[in-house]
Amino acid sequence: MTQTYHRLRAELTFALAGFLDPEEAQAECFRWFEEGLGLSRSWMVVHGTEEVPAGVRRKIRSWLGRRRKGEPWAYILGWSLFRGHRFQVTPATLIPRPETDLVVEAALEVGRRLKVEDCVDVGTGSGIIAVSLALETGWKVAASDLSPGALKVAKRNAKQLGVAIQFQEGSLLDPVPDPLGLVVANLPYVDPADQPDLQRELAFEPPSALFAPDRGLALTTALLVQAWSRKAPACVLEIGAGQGGELCRRAMGIGWRKTLIHQDLAGHDRILVALA
Numbered sequence: 001m002t003q004t005y006h007r008l009r010a011e012l013t014f015a016l017a018g019f020l021d022p023e024e025a026q027a028e029c030f031r032w033f034e035e036g037l038g039l040s041r042s043w044m045v046v047h048g049t050e051e052v053p054a055g056v057r058r059k060i061r062s063w064l065g066r067r068r069k070g071e072p073w074a075y076i077l078g079w080s081l082f083r084g085h086r087f088q089v090t091p092a093t094l095i096p097r098p099e100t101d102l103v104v105e106a107a108l109e110v111g112r113r114l115k116v117e118d119c120v121d122v123g124t125g126s127g128i129i130a131v132s133l134a135l136e137t138g139w140k141v142a143a144s145d146l147s148p149g150a151l152k153v154a155k156r157n158a159k160q161l162g163v164a165i166q167f168q169e170g171s172l173l174d175p176v177p178d179p180l181g182l183v184v185a186n187l188p189y190v191d192p193a194d195q196p197d198l199q200r201e202l203a204f205e206p207p208s209a210l211f212a213p214d215r216g217l218a219l220t221t222a223l224l225v226q227a228w229s230r231k232a233p234a235c236v237l238e239i240g241a242g243q244g245g246e247l248c249r250r251a252m253g254i255g256w257r258k259t260l261i262h263q264d265l266a267g268h269d270r271i272l273v274a275l276a
């Protein structure tokens, strides 16, 4: 039986609505067409009544099988957009989240105010923060991660987007030489106790990129201690909703002179800025 692109889109939206909200299903269907098949909405206006080749139907069936099991679209596609650039993502890396844009914005603001020339992105994952800062400033950028698999992807993204970054494997600031510039990070901050309530898609992302002991606060606290003792001028850190108050108290206790919390669009604590 023949199937047109219009019909395929309607059937795909219906199939996606079997496990997504109807609005999400429609938006995701457009993404599959645009990002996965490379077929724009204007292409569809002209060619929507044409017959879909068997290869395309097979591809959609295979994507649908994976997506039904909860695999995130970004892993199926192999890339994700961040600040207008395509970043490769694999199951070794976290999928970029829109909130992380706020880390880059805050880092740009703090870095310019303090006139920094160097920065380090700790827990770089796919490299989105380090690469964005390298693309948007003249700073010398370093980045660290514990995961060799994530660093491989980050290096590929830096090369693909044409920036030079000093990548180091190791924990927090251990592999990064002094003197330190601005310290920026989106480290794991999810409380392991919340694991059973999380979306099933998170099960596909590396647990080492999500969870931290001490109610999600352990790595952020350890970084604040290390950055302070190594005389960093400031830290800009992504944090979990509701972690702002406790982390500000800890930062002040460590010795940081001033702390600020920025909230995200949903009104949740999202960024901690600590100034020396």
Ligand SMILES: C[S@@+](CC[C@H](N)C(=O)[O-])C[C@H]1O[C@@H](n2cnc3c(N)ncnc32)[C@H](O)[C@@H]1O
Residues within 6 Å of the ligand: 093, 094, 095, 096, 097, 100, 122, 123, 124, 125, 126, 127, 128, 129, 144, 145, 146, 147, 150, 170, 171, 172, 185, 186, 187, 188, 189, 208, 209, 210, 219
């Ligand atoms: C939440 S992901 C963030 C990735 C990326 N920065 C982003 O915003 O998409 C946290 C990253 O921190 C890394 N990580 C976890 N513990 C670490 C540690 N002790 N030192 C350095 N990196 C660590 C993980 O491997 C993971 O890539």
